[in-house]
Amino acid sequence: MQGNEGLRSATISVLVENEPGILARVVGLFSGRGYNIDSLTVAPVDETGRQSRINIVTSGTEMVIEQIKAQLGRLVPVYRLADLTREGPHIAREMALIKVIGSGEKRAEALRIAEAFRARVIDATTENFIFELTGATDKLDAFLALMRPLGLAEVSRTGVAAIARGTRTI
Amino acid sequence: MSAAPEQSGAEVLLQALKAEGVEVIFGYPGGAVLPIYDAIFHQNAIRHVLVRHEQGAVHAAEGYARSTGRVGVVLVTSGPGATNAVTGLVDALMDSIPVVCLTGQVPTHLIGNDAFQEADTTGITRPATKHNYLVKRPQDLARIVHEAFLVARSGRPGPVVIDLPKDIMIHKAPYAPPCAEGHPSYRPRTEPEPEAIARAIAILKAAKRPIVYTGGGVINSGEEAARLLARFVRMTGFPCTSTLMGLGAFPASDPRFLGMLGMHGTYEANLAMHGADAMLAIGARFDDRVTGRLNAFSPGSRKIHADIDPSSINKNVPVEVPIIGDAGRVLASLIAAWEADPAAPDREALAAWWREIDAWRAKECLHFTQDFAKGAVIKPQHAIRRLYEITQELGREVFITTEVGQHQMWAAQHFRFEQPRHWMTSGGLGTMGYGLPAAIGVQIAHPEALVIDIAGEASILMNIQEMSTAAQYRLPVKIFILNNQYMGMVRQWQELLHGGRYAESYTAALPDFVKLAESFHATGFRAESIDQLDGVIRAMLAADGPVIADIAVDPKENCFPMIPSGAAHNDMILSAATEGRAAGITDPGLVLV
Ligand SMILES: Cc1ncc(C[n+]2csc(CCOP(=O)(O)OP(=O)(O)O)c2C)c(N)n1
Numbered sequence: 204m205q206g207n208e209g210l211r212s213a214t215i216s217v218l219v220e221n222e223p224g225i226l227a228r229v230v231g232l233f234s235g236r237g238y239n240i241d242s243l244t245v246a247p248v249d250e251t252g253r254q255s256r257i258n259i260v261t262s263g264t265e266m267v268i269e270q271i272k273a274q275l276g277r278l279v280p281v282y283r284l285a286d287l288t289r290e291g292p293h294i295a296r297e298m299a300l301i302k303v304i305g306s307g308e309k310r311a312e313a314l315r316i317a318e319a320f321r322a323r324v325i326d327a328t329t330e331n332f333i334f335e336l337t338g339a340t341d342k343l344d345a346f347l348a349l350m351r352p353l354g355l356a357e358v359s360r361t362g363v364a365a366i367a368r369g370t371r372t373i
Numbered sequence: 374m375s376a377a378p379e380q381s382g383a384e385v386l387l388q389a390l391k392a393e394g395v396e397v398i399f400g401y402p403g404g405a406v407l408p409i410y411d412a413i414f415h416q417n418a419i420r421h422v423l424v425r426h427e428q429g430a431v432h433a434a435e436g437y438a439r440s441t442g443r444v445g446v447v448l449v450t451s452g453p454g455a456t457n458a459v460t461g462l463v464d465a466l467m468d469s470i471p472v473v474c475l476t477g478q479v480p481t482h483l484i485g486n487d488a489f490q491e492a493d494t495t496g497i498t499r500p501a502t503k504h505n506y507l508v509k510r511p512q513d514l515a516r517i518v519h520e521a522f523l524v525a526r527s528g529r530p531g532p533v534v535i536d537l538p539k540d541i542m543i544h545k546a547p548y549a550p551p552c553a554e555g556h557p558s559y560r561p562r563t564e565p566e567p568e569a570i571a572r573a574i575a576i577l578k579a580a581k582r583p584i585v586y587t588g589g590g591v592i593n594s595g596e597e598a599a600r601l602l603a604r605f606v607r608m609t610g611f612p613c614t615s616t617l618m619g620l621g622a623f624p625a626s627d628p629r630f631l632g633m634l635g636m637h638g639t640y641e642a643n644l645a646m647h648g649a650d651a652m653l654a655i656g657a658r659f660d661d662r663v664t665g666r667l668n669a670f671s672p673g674s675r676k677i678h679a680d681i682d683p684s685s686i687n688k689n690v691p692v693e694v695p696i697i698g699d700a701g702r703v704l705a706s707l708i709a710a711w712e713a714d715p716a717a718p719d720r721e722a723l724a725a726w727w728r729e730i731d732a733w734r735a736k737e738c739l740h741f742t743q744d745f746a747k748g749a750v751i752k753p754q755h756a757i758r759r760l761y762e763i764t765q766e767l768g769r770e771v772f773i774t775t776e777v778g779q780h781q782m783w784a785a786q787h788f789r790f791e792q793p794r795h796w797m798t799s800g801g802l803g804t805m806g807y808g809l810p811a812a813i814g815v816q817i818a819h820p821e822a823l824v825i826d827i828a829g830e831a832s833i834l835m836n837i838q839e840m841s842t843a844a845q846y847r848l849p850v851k852i853f854i855l856n857n858q859y860m861g862m863v864r865q866w867q868e869l870l871h872g873g874r875y876a877e878s879y880t881a882a883l884p885d886f887v888k889l890a891e892s893f894h895a896t897g898f899r900a901e902s903i904d905q906l907d908g909v910i911r912a913m914l915a916a917d918g919p920v921i922a923d924i925a926v927d928p929k930e931n932c933f934p935m936i937p938s939g940a941a942h943n944d945m946i947l948s949a950a951t952e953g954r955a956a957g958i959t960d961p962g963l964v965l966v
């Protein structure tokens with residue numbers, strides 16, 4: 204469809220059989236059909252390691268997002284999925300490791316901002332810090348924007364893990 | 374603890390195939406599958422049909438599957454065997470045909486080493502299949518084979534690949550019967566929700582200009598679905614149209630049938646779709662060949678869409694009432710709910726609607742003019758009409774397969790199908806080279822029936838090697854070539870959209886098809902002009918073995934009606950007189966295929 208009108212972001216969690224190739228199947232579905240992936244995380248979530256949870260942040264028109272859900276739902280190894288954005292309040296978090304290199308006033312400023320964001324210093328030398336920051340995606344984005352002029356050198360982000368609030372489960 | 378397994382992986386594979394009721398495998402050997410061929414050699418329950426190209430194996434399995442409703446089985450070697458099968462797999466995926474394709478693989482310890490004839494088969498076929506498996510442990514083998522059959526035939530059917538490393542086939546493996554509890558994650562929904570059925574009936578009962586639009590899903594559901602469709606259409610008195618894939622689900626001879634819809638559909642079917650106020654779509658997927666320009670597709674109708682695949686619903690066209698379920702179950706529920714509902718349909722409005730439809734019908738959009746003077750050139754439409762009429766005189770069961778092009782569309786327009794599973798054509802992928810191997814698969818399943826591949830001279834060359842298969846197994850398939858010397862469908866588009874510049878669509882140096890047939894131990898006939906047509910058709914049908922009938926037809930004939938890409942249903946071109954860009958082919962339409 205044309206333009207950006209009616210675009211929405213969706214956080215979709217998918218519970219899958221932990222078989223070889225499942226990630227390729229999901230990623231191939233998105234690339235093959237031209238859907239966006241803004242972020243994707245995957246890890247086993249049950250005690251036996253047989254089931255994994257994939258969290259995907261995507262965007263599209265309502266029709267495209269419904270199509271994404273239907274396409275994911277018909278993959279043979281998919282047990283269940285939830286459109287967390289649509290189905291009620293949810294929590295989404297990601298973690299970033301952020302390396303900032305610098306000295307003098309810039310270094311002091313970086314530390315002050317990190318404190319304000321509750322980022323932890325997990326490694327430091329006289330020339331650099333590595334911060335660990337957990338939060339919503341926009342909080343991480345804001346922090347990184349502030350670090351950029353202060354010597355931001357490298358970022359490693361996990362992508363989003365998400366879960367519904369309250370007693371609701373996938 | 375159970376005793377150590379006695380059988381090799383290959384023997385377990387065959388045991389599992391037998392348990393699935395497999396009678397025939399279409400295959401081609403090679404190093405990686407030799408243990409499987411050895412196991413086949415040692416038994417008689419499963420027959421192996423040796424094709425001449427792995428693409429042919431998959432199409433043959435598709436023909437077998439489509440004409441029987443059973444799963445078609447393919448066996449190919451690793452590397453090139455598997456890559457040759459890919460076109461067939463995508464064809465089966467697009468047309469929802471149940472196929473299990475067994476591919477050989479290098480031994481597990483060599484996977485990833487670029488070993489001889491290694492290919493990443495599961496990687497290559499992932500988007501080409503409904504699902505695929507690589508068997509890495511002997512204890513998974515039997516479970517995976519049974520699971521593959523379940524996945525291939527249930528829900529929306531499709532092709533499934535099982536990649537079988539050679540060591541797994543040689544080493545001992547345990548057998549396990551199909552799991553009684555079904556699959557842990559894969560559970561297609563077949564039973565429609567009563568609430569959706571009720572909403573559908575409310576719309577249909579209130580309709581003044583209803584239409585039923587059916588597709589291959591009705592055929593895949595089975596004979597019962599076709600019976601229920603006929604019952605539903607007759608009890609409601611609604612007009613019924615069908616996609617290319619759905620032909621035969623509703624009898625073509627019934628006056629309520631409007632013919633095929635879409636790009637080369639009938640005038641009455643397309644205008645009825647355009648003018649309808651209520652649409653019931655069953656087992657059809659609103660493909661671009663059917664809808665034409667989306668924002669002009671059936672603009673005034675309230676839409677009900679029943680499909681077994683939730684991803685088909687609201688994909689291209691937003692609908693008011695989605696019904697997820699098997700076509701047969703949906704039709705049974707609709708019939709029960711229609712009868713139980715006290716509201717009376719608007720019979721007067723329906724009669725007026727039929728008068729409108731009959732006026733469109735009176736245009737006789739499939740009309741053509743055949744000159745009967747001696748030596749006159751044969752019109753391709755007439756050739757198909759005569760083929761139809763003469764096969765009807767014989768009273769034999771007839772199965773039709775096709776290649777891809779104008780001849781395919783003329784076959785869909787002019788051959789009439791009264792029953793499901795008697796029409797096999799490559800719809801979604803449009804694969805030239807489909808028809809001959811598919812006919813072989815049909816003939817294997819129906820040895821006594823008349824199986825005819827309606828072909829073009831270009832398409833038939835794409836899998837002509839399968840003549841050798843037909844000869845080896847004495848399969849009396851009839852290849853009816855409408856020889857216009859052109860890739861006619863390409864030529865037609867070049868005429869309409871590219872100023873008549875016929876770049877590379879003329880085939881010079883075509884073979885002598887009569888001699889070609891003879892070189893394959895078959896019979897060849899040729900009809901050069903109208904006076905020879907009937908004689909050649911009768912000779913072809915009377916011959917015992919495989920036949921190629923080379924019918925020289927008008928090289929410049931175009932297939933009408935036609936809705937150009939990107940145009941609306943009411944922008945149909947009816948004849949050569951209205952051709953060209955003037956007839957509504959827009960620039961956005963030019964980029965479409
Ligand atoms: C494998 C493949 N390659 C190319 C095409 C594109 N294509 C569609 S119809 C056609 C021409 C077919 O010619 P012929 O078999 O002679 O049939 P006709 O249209 O003349 O009846 C071509 C090249 C295709 N559908 N499939």
Ligand SMILES: [Mg+2]
Nearest residue numbers: 829830859861
């Ligand atoms: Mg041709």
